[in-house]
Amino acid sequence: MDIWTGRKEAKLNDPSDDEDGNRALEGLRVDSGVGVVVVEPQAGADESGSLEDLIPSGAPVYESYGRVKPPEEESGQFYSNLEYVKKGPGGTDLPFDEALEFLEDISHDIYYGEKIAENPDTVQALLCLMVQRGEEEEGEGEEPTTSDRDDATASPPPRNQQAASIVAAALQNNPPAARMVGDAWPSLMESTCTGPQGRGFPLRDGFYAPFAPLDPSARRDVPAAQVKARVGALSSLLRSPAVRDDFLASGGMDRLLEALTGAAGGGAWMGVQRKVGHLLLDHFLDEESGATKGLWPVFRASEPDAAKRKLGREADEKWIEAVRVVRERDGGNDGEHWSVAVLRELEGHHAAQLKGLPKEEL
Structure with a gap:
């Protein structure tokens, strides 16, 4: 900057600034003159402004994940199967089941995952199917067969499990898809689903209803694979702040606590517990995994309402006890077991909040 005029200047090619010079250029003729370029500030610009001030008004928002390149030739079958899913099974069970199988395979592709998410009717159809219980799919009053209960041998997977897998794959590692579902979330939660018997129910009620066995004795009626797929879908959905909140x-x-405690006993249910643990780390506890800390656990010593403080403390203690049981039973001496990291975060948060409680609440 010229100290006399206050104007910005850029100095060009002054070899005298380098005492030694560039040995490779010795002997060459150089221009010893000094040139300057005057940089005139834009009209009305504030020299103390930030870089954001230099971004033109109306410029597109920068997105770190970039734009998904479409395939050279789109699958026409994909759009046909989307229509089958949106319409529901009705009386065309075979095409509907084939459509679910097709979407389950292709939803892992980021491009087609985004295409699934951009259509609220498709997302609603998948969520409605996901929240239905297995026996509701088969018909009211029908007893599930042995093969239906055994998730290791059931073929094909139940429709609610397939729908959950599609939702999980379409939104996983797919920020645009998660954002689209988040934008549509309020209207989705206000929508109504139609069950196999033609009875309607609010999607919100079905989405937040228990989906895991509340005690180990009931596990024979709910295959572990269904619960695991549901937790996987929730983990992908929670990538949207709107859904998470x-x-x-x-x-x-x-x-999720019911899924963790009801999955006791090892075997296939250990996969359910692991899925729940990773969800906690990825979304709430481990910042290195992309979690937003401070949203959960909910116990806060700073909460002015004593009743809410008590409820928050009790809720956190239930989680701590449940994870301790898993660690003692399955973790052993494995320091890499997911329960170790989860318990460390939960206990650390709990201890910090206890220090801030009034003495009469300790």
Whole structure:
């Protein structure tokens, strides 16, 4: 900057600034003159402004994940199967089941995952199917067969499990898809689903209803694979802040606690517990995994309402006890077991909040 005029100047090619010079250029003729370029500030610009001030008005928002390149030739079958799913099974069970199988395979592709998410009717159809219980799919009053109960041998998977897998794959590692579902979330939660018997029910009620066995003795009626797929879908849905906030406000964490405690006993249910643990780390506890800390656990010593403080403390203690049981039973001496990291975060948060409580509440 010229100290006399206050104007910005850029100095060009002054070899005298380098005492030694560039040995490779010795002997060459150089221009010893000094040139300057005057940089005139834009009209009305504030020299103390930030870089954001230099971004033109109306410029597109920068998105780190970039734009998904479409395939050279789109699958026409994809759009046909989307229509089958949106319409529901009705009397065309075979095409509907084939459509679910097709979407389950292709939803892992980021491009087609985004195409699934951009259509609220498709997302609603998948969510409505996901929240239906297995026996509701088969018909009211029908007893599930042995093969239906055994998730290791059931073929094909139940429709609610397939729908959950499609939702999980379409939104996983797909920020645009998660954003689209988040934008449509309020209207989705206000929509109504139609069950196989033609009876309607609010999607919100079905979404936040218990989906895991509330005690180990009931596990024979709910295959582990269905619960695991549901938790996987929730983990992908929670990538949207809108879904995450609604989930926390609507008691969704209670459903995950039920999945964790009802999955006791090892075997296939250990996969359910692991899925729940990774969800907690990825979304609420481990910042290195992309979690937003401070949203959950909910116990806060700074909460002015004593009743809410008590409820928050009790809720956190239930989680701590449940994870301790898993660690003692399955973790052993494995320091890499997911329960170790989860318990460390939960206990650390709980201890910090206890220090701030009034003495009469300790």
